[in-house]
Amino acid sequence: MSKPFNAFSLVQEQIADLETQLLKRKLRINQSPCDTEALVNHRKLQAFCSNDYLGLANHPDLIQALAEGAHQYGVGSGASHLISGHSTAHDLLEKRLASLQSKHIPNARALFFSTGYLANIAAITGLAKLAKPGEVSIYSAKLNHASLIDGVRLASTQSKASVTLFDHQQLGSLIDAIKQDQNSLKMIVTDGVFSMDGDIAPVQELLKIADQYDALLLVDDAHGFGVLGEQGHGILEQLGIVSDRIIYVGTLGKAAGVGGAFICAQAPFIEWLIQKGRPYIYSTATPPAIAHALLKSLSIIESEEGKSRRHQLHRLITHWQNEMHFSHWQQPVSCTPIQPVILGSNAHALAAATTLDELGYWIPAIRPPTVPVGSARLRITFSANHSIADLQGLIEALQKIERQILEQSS
Ligand SMILES: Cc1ncc(COP(=O)(O)O)c(C=O)c1O
Structure with a gap:
C-alpha cells in the first residue's frame, strides 16, 4: 500500500465535514421501475419524490x-x-x-x-x-x-x-x-x-x-x-x-x-x-x-389519456391544498405537482425523511446548496399514478411526524 497522499487526506476531511454539517448525501438503489411504488433495500416504499408527474416512466x-x-x-x-x-x-x-x-x-x-x-x-x-x-x-x-x-x-x-x-x-x-x-x-x-x-x-x-x-x-x-x-x-x-x-x-x-x-x-x-x-x-x-x-x-x-392524467394531478393538488395543514412547518403556495414543506434546519429535514422512510414513504430531505441555507425541506411530488387515498395516507403521516419532531425539540 502506498502512503496516503494529499488529495486522499483532503477528500476524507471534506467528506467528514459534510457529514458534520448534515450535508452528506446518500445514494439509494431503486430495485424496481420508476413508479409510485418502489423497492428499496427489499422494502416497498411509496415514492412521492420523482418527477415522473404523468406516471409514464413505466408505461x-x-x-x-x-x-x-x-x-x-x-x-x-x-x-x-x-x-x-x-x-x-x-x-x-x-x-x-x-x-x-x-x-x-x-x-x-x-x-x-x-x-x-x-x-x-x-x-x-x-x-x-x-x-x-x-x-x-x-x-x-x-x-x-x-x-x-x-x-x-x-x-x-x-x-x-x-x-x-x-x-x-x-x-x-x-x-x-x-x-x-x-x-x-x-x-x-x-x-x-x-x-x-x-x-x-x-x-x-x-x-x-x-x-x-x-x-x-x-x-x-x-x-x-x-x-x-x-x-x-x-x-x-x-x-x-x-x-x-x-x-x-x-x-x-x-x-x-x-x-x-x-x-x-x-x-x-x-x-x-x-x-x-x-x-x-x-x-x-x-x-x-x-x-x-x-x-x-x-x-x-x-391524447385523452394525457388529459386524464393531468386531471388526476389537479385532483391531487386540490386535495393537498385543502387537507394538508401544518402547525409550524411552512407550506408555500404551489399549484403544480411540486409541493415543498419547509422545515428549516438540516437536522429536522433529515429526521422527517428518516421517519417517513420508517412509515413506508420515500421523500428525501433536500438541503443546501440545492436550496438556500435555513430552508431545508421535503420536496413532495405527485404522480398521476398516485390515488387520493395514497395522498391522504401521506398527509396523516406528515401531520404525525410534525407533532413528533416538534415535541422532541421543545
Ligand atoms: C428546472 C430544471 N432544469 C433542468 C433540469 C435538468 O434536466 P435533466 O434532469 O434532464 O438534466 C432540472 C432537473 O433535473 C430542473 O429541475
Whole structure:
C-alpha cells in the first residue's frame, strides 16, 4: 500500500465535514421501475419524490416503443449529431417538438439533447456568443436550477457576460438594472416552474420587460412540459404566450417519462446553436431509440389519456391544498405537482425523511446548496399514478411526524 497522499487526506476531511454539517448525501438503489411504488433495500416504499408527474416512466406503450426503437435503429448513435449520429428518429422528434411550440414561437425549430442540464448550458453559453465578449448581460432568477446557474457562470467566463441575479417573483431589481444596460445582447433566464418551490415564474411580466428592453427570454420549463396547458405543451400554452424572443427549454425525463431535453426557438437561433452549442457539438447523440420512444410519449401527452392524467394531478393538488395543514412547518403556495414543506434546519429535514422512510414513504430531505441555507425541506411530488387515498395516507403521516419532531425539540 502506498502512503496516503494529499488529495486522499483532503477528500476524507471534506467528506467528514459534510457529514458534520448534515450535508452528506446518500445514494439509494431503486430495485424496481420508476413508479409510485418502489423497492428499496427489499422494502416497498411509496415514492412521492420523482418527477415522473404523468406516471409514464413505466408505461407499457413506452416500454414497447423503446424496444421497437432499438430494433429499428440499434442501441447506440455512434457519434455526435454533426458527425454521423443524427438519425431519422432524432429528426422526427425535433420536428414534432417544434410543432408543439409553434403556436407560441413563430418559425419554431427544436434541438434535442441528452439531458436538460446540457441543453441549458448549450443554450446560455451558445447564445452569449452572439455578441462580442464583454457586450453581453445575463439576468438570472435567484432560485434558478443549478444547470441554469452553471450555464450563466460559464457564459460569464467564456463571453465575459455581466451577470445580475434578480429576486424571486419580484422584478424591481431586474428592471432597475436592465433599464441602464447598454450591452448589445441581453438575456433574461428563468425556471418556468421553480424546481424546489413549485411556483410558476411571472413569465408574462418577464416578457414585457424583455420586449421593452430588447432582451431574449430563456424559459426552462423542465417541470411544466407535459404538465401545464390543456394539451400538456407547457407553460407557454398555459399562459397563452406568443413571442419570437423566447428560448424555450423543455425536459423529457420528467413528465415525458423517458429522458433528454430540447431547446425550441426561432429557427435562426437553433441554427446558431448547432454551430456554437458546445455540449451539442462535442457529445455523442442520444441513442435514437430514446427519440423513438419519446415520439410515443408526446402522443400520450396530447391524447385523452394525457388529459386524464393531468386531471388526476389537479385532483391531487386540490386535495393537498385543502387537507394538508401544518402547525409550524411552512407550506408555500404551489399549484403544480411540486409541493415543498419547509422545515428549516438540516437536522429536522433529515429526521422527517428518516421517519417517513420508517412509515413506508420515500421523500428525501433536500438541503443546501440545492436550496438556500435555513430552508431545508421535503420536496413532495405527485404522480398521476398516485390515488387520493395514497395522498391522504401521506398527509396523516406528515401531520404525525410534525407533532413528533416538534415535541422532541421543545
Ligand atoms: C428546472 C430544471 N432544469 C433542468 C433540469 C435538468 O434536466 P435533466 O434532469 O434532464 O438534466 C432540472 C432537473 O433535473 C430542473 O429541475
